[in-house]
Amino acid sequence: MSNLIHSPRGRTGELTLSPRLAFLAGWVPQGTRLADIGTDHAYLPVWLDTHGRVSAAIAADLRPGPLQRARETGRLYGARHVDYRLCDGLADISADECDTIVIAGMGGENIAGILERAPWTADGRHTLLLEPHSRAEVLRGFLAENGYAIQREALIRDRGFLYPVMEVTAGEMSLSPGQIYCGAKLLHDPLGERYIIERIIQLQGVVAGKNKSADPKDRAHADQQRDLITELLAMREEWRHANGTGN
Ligand SMILES: C[S@@+](CC[C@H](N)C(=O)[O-])C[C@H]1O[C@@H](n2cnc3c(N)ncnc32)[C@H](O)[C@@H]1O
Structure with missing residues (x-):
């Protein structure tokens, strides 16, 4: 590099x-x-x-x-x-x-x-x-x-x-799982929202892949990832609120 x-x-x-x-x-x-x-x-x-x-x-x-x-x-x-x-x-x-x-x-x-x-x-x-x-x-x-x-x-x-x-x-x-995924100290970071969105997009790709599987383990994993996405969406709202861009 x-x-x-x-x-x-x-x-x-x-x-x-x-x-x-x-x-x-x-x-x-x-x-x-x-x-x-x-x-x-x-x-x-x-x-x-x-x-x-x-x-x-x-x-x-x-x-x-x-x-x-x-x-x-x-x-x-x-x-x-x-x-x-x-x-x-x-x-x-x-x-x-x-x-x-x-x-x-x-x-x-x-x-x-x-x-x-x-x-x-x-x-x-x-x-x-x-x-x-x-x-x-x-x-x-x-x-x-x-x-x-x-x-x-x-x-x-x-x-x-x-x-x-x-x-x-x-x-x-x-x-929390969301903080492990997206950090716990980025609430005021100017790039915080972008980071969360990028990670949500990655997770959505994983969920889409697992949803195609017939294996119950994959379906359970997809459910976990969906919960994580829900937490990340809440973290995004929190970031927007903290940075004056939310409602
Ligand atoms: C992509 S370069 C990063 C160079 C620099 N640290 C930077 O951030 O730009 C990764 C380097 O880590 C070295 N590396 C990978 N695993 C390592 C390990 N277990 N111990 C020491 N060096 C390692 C590789 O040989 C490579 O030179």
Whole structure:
């Protein structure tokens, strides 16, 4: 995935982040020790390092190709405090090495799996910045059941797609099915209504598919999804009311 606005092949000037990564950068606390998991080109840690925003950064990826690209970005832009690490999730990163962990640009199931294999991320000493590209509901459900709390959430539009960004710490939270699906902190987000509508449309597709099935399990699943759509329609009304666009 290209995150640069200009060509990443040669140093043509400043490293410019995409709107999605620029938003994430804005939530990284000043002076933190960062771990960026699934870094690919390492645009985020290299930008943060070269702008004096982090004291240290680990740029980690599962595969050698992306890690090679990460090193190349660091070399091109003169990153000085980035440690490049080939590892699966947080497997070779210790709790004492970082304060802030970014996991962005992967599916919600993959992000949940990475956190599940590193339970120290819920020890109360770490801030997680998570941006699932898909299945955000799997991630929110995992967080609610495993000792994490979403402190804030926002929606970013990048290349026509909406992405939820979550700041997560250790804590407790209880989410309804609709909040697991569409977030609990987006009532005042300008893109909140659009996000809910997109998710309703997705669910309507699922219901239409299940309705064609003769299997009673599929019909029961369709009923559950219809209940979820009803809750999402109510959440949409709540958003409209809160934002002065309702009746
Ligand atoms: C689409 S890129 C996202 C790059 C960047 N984080 C962003 O948001 O633009 C996903 C990267 O995650 C890496 N990845 C996938 N699963 C991983 C895992 N379990 N541990 C570390 N990296 C992983 C992939 O190799 C790939 O480079």
